[in-house]
Amino acid sequence: MRRLNLKQILQSLLDKAIDDMIKNDGLEGSVPEYTIEVPNNSDHGDFASNIAMKSAKIFRTKPMDIANRIVETLKHPMIKKSEAVMPGFINFFIDSGFYHDIVKQAATDDAFFKSDYGQKRKVMVEFVSANPTGPLHVGHGRNAAYGDSLSKILAAAGFDVTTEYYVNDAGNQMNNLGKSIYIRYMELSGKDVTFPEDGYHGEYIIDIAKELKEEYGDKIAEMPEAEGTDICFKKGLKDITDNIANTLKNFKVDMETYFSEQSLYDNGDVPASLEYLKEKGFVFENEGALWFKSTEFGDDKDRVVKRSNGDYTYFASDIAYHKNKFDRGFMTTIDVWGADHHGYVKRLSSAIDAIGYEDREFAVSLIQMVNLVNAGERVSMSTRAGSFIELDWLINEVGHDAARYFYSMRDYEAQFDFDISLAKKRESDNPVFYIQYGHARVQSVLKKAQDDSVPFELCTGLEKLNSKEELEIIKKVYDYINVLEQAARNRQPHRIGYYLQELASMFHSYYFNNKMLNEQDKELTSARLTLAVAVGNAIRNGLSLLGVSAPDRM
RNA sequence: GCGCUCAUAGCUCAGCUGGAUAGAGCAACGGACUUCUAAUCCGUAGGUCGUAGGUUCGAAUCCUCCUGAGCGCGCCA
Numbered sequence: 001m002r003r004l005n006l007k008q009i010l011q012s013l014l015d016k017a018i019d020d021m022i023k024n025d026g027l028e029g030s031v032p033e034y035t036i037e038v039p040n041n042s043d044h045g046d047f048a049s050n051i052a053m054k055s056a057k058i059f060r061t062k063p064m065d066i067a068n069r070i071v072e073t074l075k076h077p078m079i080k081k082s083e084a085v086m087p088g089f090i091n092f093f094i095d096s097g098f099y100h101d102i103v104k105q106a107a108t109d110d111a112f113f114k115s116d117y118g119q120k121r122k123v124m125v126e127f128v129s130a131n132p133t134g135p136l137h138v139g140h141g142r143n144a145a146y147g148d149s150l151s152k153i154l155a156a157a158g159f160d161v162t163t164e165y166y167v168n169d170a171g172n173q174m175n176n177l178g179k180s181i182y183i184r185y186m187e188l189s190g191k192d193v194t195f196p197e198d199g200y201h202g203e204y205i206i207d208i209a210k211e212l213k214e215e216y217g218d219k220i221a222e223m224p225e226a227e228g229t230d231i232c233f234k235k236g237l238k239d240i241t242d243n244i245a246n247t248l249k250n251f252k253v254d255m256e257t258y259f260s261e262q263s264l265y266d267n268g269d270v271p272a273s274l275e276y277l278k279e280k281g282f283v284f285e286n287e288g289a290l291w292f293k294s295t296e297f298g299d300d301k302d303r304v305v306k307r308s309n310g311d312y313t314y315f316a317s318d319i320a321y322h323k324n325k326f327d328r329g330f331m332t333t334i335d336v337w338g339a340d341h342h343g344y345v346k347r348l349s350s351a352i353d354a355i356g357y358e359d360r361e362f363a364v365s366l367i368q369m370v371n372l373v374n375a376g377e378r379v380s381m382s383t384r385a386g387s388f389i390e391l392d393w394l395i396n397e398v399g400h401d402a403a404r405y406f407y408s409m410r411d412y413e414a415q416f417d418f419d420i421s422l423a424k425k426r427e428s429d430n431p432v433f434y435i436q437y438g439h440a441r442v443q444s445v446l447k448k449a450q451d452d453s454v455p456f457e458l459c460t461g462l463e464k465l466n467s468k469e470e471l472e473i474i475k476k477v478y479d480y481i482n483v484l485e486q487a488a489r490n491r492q493p494h495r496i497g498y499y500l501q502e503l504a505s506m507f508h509s510y511y512f513n514n515k516m517l518n519e520q521d522k523e524l525t526s527a528r529l530t531l532a533v534a535v536g537n538a539i540r541n542g543l544s545l546l547g548v549s550a551p552d553r554m
Numbered sequence: 555g556c557g558c559u560c561a562u563a564g565c566u567c568a569g570c571u572g573g574a575u576a577g578a579g580c581a582a583c584g585g586a587c588u589u590c591u592a593a594u595c596c597g598u599a600g601g602u603c604g605u606a607g608g609u610u611c612g613a614a615u616c617c618u619c620c621u622g623a624g625c626g627c628g629c630c631a
Contacts, residue, residue, distance in 0.1 A: 041574070050573060053611070063611070087611065089574065131631070173631060289629050307629040314631050342558045343626045368559065369624070410567070414560060415624065431579070437593050448590050486570045498568055501578075512595040554593065
């Protein structure tokens with residue numbers, strides 16, 4: 001579908017007007033950066049531009065004079081009126097036929113809610129990537145909700161998006177995992193062992209050991225320790241990653257691929273990428289270790305990639321991993337990390353600069369901490385000693401819709417308190433149900449019209465939509481694409497939720513004050529139902545970006 | 555000490571590349587159900603945008619200082 005892009009039309013008209021004026025006056029300069037936006041106040045028209053104020057320097061004259069000159073030259077069938085107002089804004093008033101066309105498009109085709117803003121650019125969103133040493137906890141929930149929503153937003157905004165989970169299945173922590181399970185197994189087999197202080201203390205470790213005990217009996221205890229530990233490790237890794245994948249599924253997260261860190265060692269990518277950087281002169285040896293020269297790219301200090309004991313650091317495999325991402329053709333990779341990893345950003349971006357894919361973009365979204373709050377009381381959230389709160393528990397407690405919505409409610413750069421008691425409420429003060437109810441209302445009134453055989457035909461009689469209230473709602477629907485692109489550009493899914501809340505609010509108010517079904521007036525009924533369907537479609541599409549369902553009845 | 559993030563209504567928070575009168579929800583108070591779902595709606599009240607400067611036609615938004623909160627500064631991941 002071709003969406004009539006009035007903003008673009010206005011922009012080309014304004015560009016031409018200023019360009020002509022510059023040439024006409026024999027001045028130097030070109031069209032400045034300016035904006036065309038929908039004003040907050042509808043008295044200021046349907047669109048407004050600050051172009052005259054931005055051009056004041058070029059013309060060396062008052063913005064109002066420029067604005068007046070532009071207004072005189074502007075003519076277009078869609079523009080009912082344009083006016084210059086202090087201190088130099090130009091306000092455009094648009095023919096209502098434009099808005100009636102918007103309603104029709106929004107009511108009939110979901111393509112209306114998609115954009116080509118991203119121009120099919122290949123983007124990877126890598127998120128969650130929690131160490132496979134235990135179940136996901138509520139902190140990971142925010143990362144998962146953000147990453148998944150962002151991916152869906154980018155896809156709807158025209159990017160070619162892939163989602164990936166980087167599984168840290170190599171290194172010390174994996175040895176530790178294997179050992180933890182092994183010791184628990186030995187305990188179950190009645191051996192006299194002590195569980196290490198730095199082992200993984202969670203219940204789930206014991207559960208895994210129990211399963212091994214059932215499957216193997218005492219056989220593992222009779223094997224050499226290394227062999228037994230390896231069996232424990234493999235079983236543990238599989239169980240835990242399966243568990244994580246299952247949690248994400250329950251959380252309505254679409255994770256397309258799971259990428260193994262170990263695979264980068266198995267195929268030699270880790271030493272190969274270090275060699276690659278060494279040839280470029282960015283890797284050197286000191287005190288028996290290999291270092292990456294991140295200071296050349298503005299980092300505080302150089303970073304170890306291979307320790308003097310021969311072990312590669314996590315950083316080393318991460319370099320190989322990001323090189324791999326770009327080698328797979330991704331133009332942008334967005335890493336979603338916890339804010340506590342911010343100190344790591346500089347060294348990785350340095351390494352990526354050193355690799356030298358100048359046309360590629362590396363971005364990190366640092367997700368701030370989340371606190372659980374219940375009835376005003378803060379729930380403790382230590383990740384130590386296995387006392388963390390599992391994401392599965394939260395999903396089960398408040399439901400996946402409320403969980404997803406609440407996690408995406410706040411800007412990711414700000415800390416936020418997840419209010420369990422509010423999320424659990426099935427009543428008015430819970431925003432997620434307020435929005436969902438907006439959608440359910442649309443479906444409900446449609447059903448009512450059909451059940452009662454009220455005559456109507458969607459997409460007809462739209463010229464009846466001419467009240468201020470109706471036009472405001474249509475403008476809000478039209479604004480969807482703008483909000484979507486903002487959310488994509490700024491990587492801020494929370495904008496969607498706020499938008500939906502406002503749209504739902506406008507619709508609830510309209511619904512309450514206007515009779516949707518009118519047996520005597522087929523045209524009016526048709527027009528209002530079409531508007532309702534357009535709103536319902538906007539809500540459904542918006543909620544889907546947040547991973548929240550849009551039920552037909554509640 | 556250095557670095558990252560945050561500070562907006564009583565509470566929780568929005569406020570796109572700087573734009574016109576700073577918004578919403580909750581809480582408070584007052585109203586609306588013989589009605590297409592009242593899971594809704596209408597109204598009232600609530601602000602020195604942490605402090606002090608700077609940049610300009612114009613600042614909650616950008617820059618600097620200060621105050622306060624969270625997080626991070628390993629041959630850990």
